Amino acid sequence: MLSDSPGASRISEATAQRIRETAERLGYYPNVAARRLASSRTDLVGVLADTFFYSISLRRLEATTRALLKGGYQPLVWAADWSPDGWTQAHSILASNSAAGAVLLGPTYPVPTTEIARGLTGAGIPTVSFDAGDGLPGAGVDRLGAFYELTRAAIGAGHTKIGYLQPGQVTQPDVLRMAGIEAAVSECPHVTLVTFHPFPADAPPAREHSRDLGFETGRLGAHRYLEDDHPPSAIICYSDDVAISFMHTVQSAGVKVPEDVAVFGFDGLPESSCSYPPLTTIEQPVDAVGAAAVGSLLSLINVPDTASEEYRLLPGRLIARESTGTLPRFPQDGDGPVDPKPHDG
């Protein structure tokens, strides 16, 4: 079979065309297994995650798959399901399949991303991070910047006591969120920060409500908020899921959003535009991050000597909606991202 990869072939285009036609007529398909064995190269790229239970991780999976397919690679999907053993299995599957590379969708819980990446690159499998934190090449949304911006917006709107609703497990992305919030708060001495931990620290996620863990987090976080005698007037939530569920639960208890408490989300999923009230959030550029992460992997595969250990940070986009009341406009570079209009026009 003619392999179309080596660019300029040795045979004429007309001949190649005739071969292709004959091949199609005969129902011939090149044998991928034989090709891989002979060339000792594959077009397989592992797409590894600790879980695909959240909307946002499924979006990442989709973005990665799309970028890989577009680049001529086949995704090899694997979910470790929060088990250290799962990551070991992922490694052996990639090794057995002679995978050309791997994309780690972050965060990788409970095994640190850098540890997994070290194992894979040590086995000759170039590995990049997709929102799994730096320490290896790849790309991610700028969480620190995003949460800095959310906090600045809350402060700018006059809030002096700001709450942060944390997730169940503390992973690197969460550390970045906290860092962004704290950076903004530390600039304003009159502003205090309180954190809400809905789950016991570092509790492993329970499989029972794993599929709507974000919603459960928001619900439990709302109860912590309601128990608070002097609750903050603004709450920054880990994610949109958490924020939507938080609003729903406190509203059931008679709390008004945004009058009593302004609520900020993070992710920018479509559903955030139809929550009650519509959610102020920062949209993650999932497709762009996926394209950047895959792009850096492909260059790592094709030009192994490029020690381009770069981790690209892409900015999120603030979408101001009713859940925070009116937000002041901050002067921005280019002044593009802030969109004070509600979603439906």
Added chain:
Amino acid sequence: MLSDSPGASRISEATAQRIRETAERLGYYPNVAARRLASSRTDLVGVLADTFFYSISLRRLEATTRALLKGGYQPLVWAADWSPDGWTQAHSILASNSAAGAVLLGPTYPVPTTEIARGLTGAGIPTVSFDAGDGLPGAGVDRLGAFYELTRAAIGAGHTKIGYLQPGQVTQPDVLRMAGIEAAVSECPHVTLVTFHPFPADAPPAREHSRDLGFETGRLGAHRYLEDDHPPSAIICYSDDVAISFMHTVQSAGVKVPEDVAVFGFDGLPESSCSYPPLTTIEQPVDAVGAAAVGSLLSLINVPDTASEEYRLLPGRLIARESTGTLPRFPQDGDGPVDPKPHDG
């Protein structure tokens, strides 16, 4: 390498154990490509969809992947992206990879599922349908039954003019929805049905808002509703996305839900519990359907002579919430599924 598949091996367990230990110490991994080439069998199963743009299709992808991995098979993911050409490519990828089978995640637009399945089974690739309609083995949620039940609930609540908000493209699953609604309506002569088509019939989906097409559908459908001089008092929506967006848009125009219009969804995604008001919907048993579809594929692969052309229909579960006001209880088999309590306890 010792292949663990043939069950009782020729060597003792102790020896096998020593081999495994040595293999691990040496960092040996069996070469999957060589194994596939030699045995002319693979553990690859195609997971094919027209798109992964919707929350529910990503959930199906996740359920299928999980079931496949659990059964010892590797998913080979492919999205045709609404292109007939995409389906042709899917076929050649599966053939080139000597895939052991395929799961079609429905609906397959614009190529009919049965046509794709015929091509694949003709090429020796057993194929099942996951919510892609019958005509081939597999499994799906009982859409006809679900929409019958939703309509019965609306009628039971006293609505005599019921609206159905259709999606952009009419596919087989949508035909089943309509059939369920019409069956219930035809039983009650005093009830009339009106349908809302937000998009021109059979318009191909626009890539621009493909990722939040459900929300766009709800928004446009709401405008049709608002233009109506004698609008129905109950609206059954194609999906949760559509319903949530519909409610949001009509509420912006001053319409009260459920007082002015009762809204019914379908899917039972977590976000439906936190909409405003919380959405009455039917939950799809995605994991169970995925397990059933994969189960039927595996039996097709392992026992090819079983002409088990069965398409299993799994029932959805009605979750009554505030978007429809109080719903009367229908006597049910076992009387279990109806849950009149709102989500948060």
Added chain:
DNA sequence: CTGAAAGCGCTTACAG
């Protein structure tokens, strides 16, 4: 029951 040989369908150096 065991071991050595053939062969799966390609790619890749290597003679011609």
Added chain:
DNA sequence: CTGAAAGCGCTTACAG
């Protein structure tokens, strides 16, 4: 530039 041979790492029939 072209064609025939070797070989990728396994599995599988097939002699012993």
